[in-house]
Amino acid sequence: xxxxxWAPSSAYRFANCSWRSASPPMTGExxxxxxxxxTVTDRSGEFGRQTGRQVARILVADDDPxxxxxxxxxxxLEGFDVVTVTDGPAALEAIRTVxxxxxxxxxxxxxxxxxxxxxxxxxDPETGQMPIILLSAKAQARDIDIGMAAGADxxxxxxxxxxxxxxxxxxxxxxx
Numbered sequence: 001x002x003x004x005x006w007a008p009s010s011a012y013r014f015a016n017c018s019w020r021s022a023s024p025p026m027t028g029e030x031x032x033x034x035x036x037x038x039t040v041t042d043r044s045g046e047f048g049r050q051t052g053r054q055v056a057r058i059l060v061a062d063d064d065p066x067x068x069x070x071x072x073x074x075x076x077l078e079g080f081d082v083v084t085v086t087d088g089p090a091a092l093e094a095i096r097t098v099x100x101x102x103x104x105x106x107x108x109x110x111x112x113x114x115x116x117x118x119x120x121x122x123x124d125p126e127t128g129q130m131p132i133i134l135l136s137a138k139a140q141a142r143d144i145d146i147g148m149a150a151g152a153d154x155x156x157x158x159x160x161x162x163x164x165x166x167x168x169x170x171x172x173x174x175x176x
Contacts, residue, residue: 058101062105063086068086086109092117095121108138115146131154134156135156
């Protein structure tokens with residue numbers, strides 16, 4: 001039995017944010033009980049963000065459940081493997097115990113903020129080269145300077161456009 005997977009090119013809407021996907025529809029075959037899924041293709045040629053290796057694994061740390069869900073769903077729709085945590089200590093523990101291709105960190109989190117997590121990740125030889133995006137409602141020049149001085153590769157302010165976050169992540173992953 002042949003079915004088509006598709007991603008509409010119309011606007012996706014999560015919470016109070018929206019974005020448009022310029023992606024062509026995904027196509028593929030769905031297997032039956034005797035023959036599991038055989039082929040799925042998206043705009044990159046394979047299902048997920050594959051560049052000759054595993055799908056990119058991204059850590060997202062934010063204490064706001066709405067933002068966390070928005071980012072997770074947006075990235076999963078783009079084929080990324082997403083792990084979420086809700087505070088700084090959990091983010092630091094996750095970074096130290098699992099290999100991530102990129103981290104998206106909120107700055108204002110309980111106990112340990114995203115800037116401190118970024119500094120700790122940069123200080124560790126195992127995680128020092130991992131791209132880090134700081135995502136925060138703090139939009140003053142001083143806050144941005146502090147985040148960049150801590151070692152962030154990119155600083156994005158809230159509210160943000162999910163598509164811009166995806167494009168930024170893709171750009172950082174291509175540099176690695």
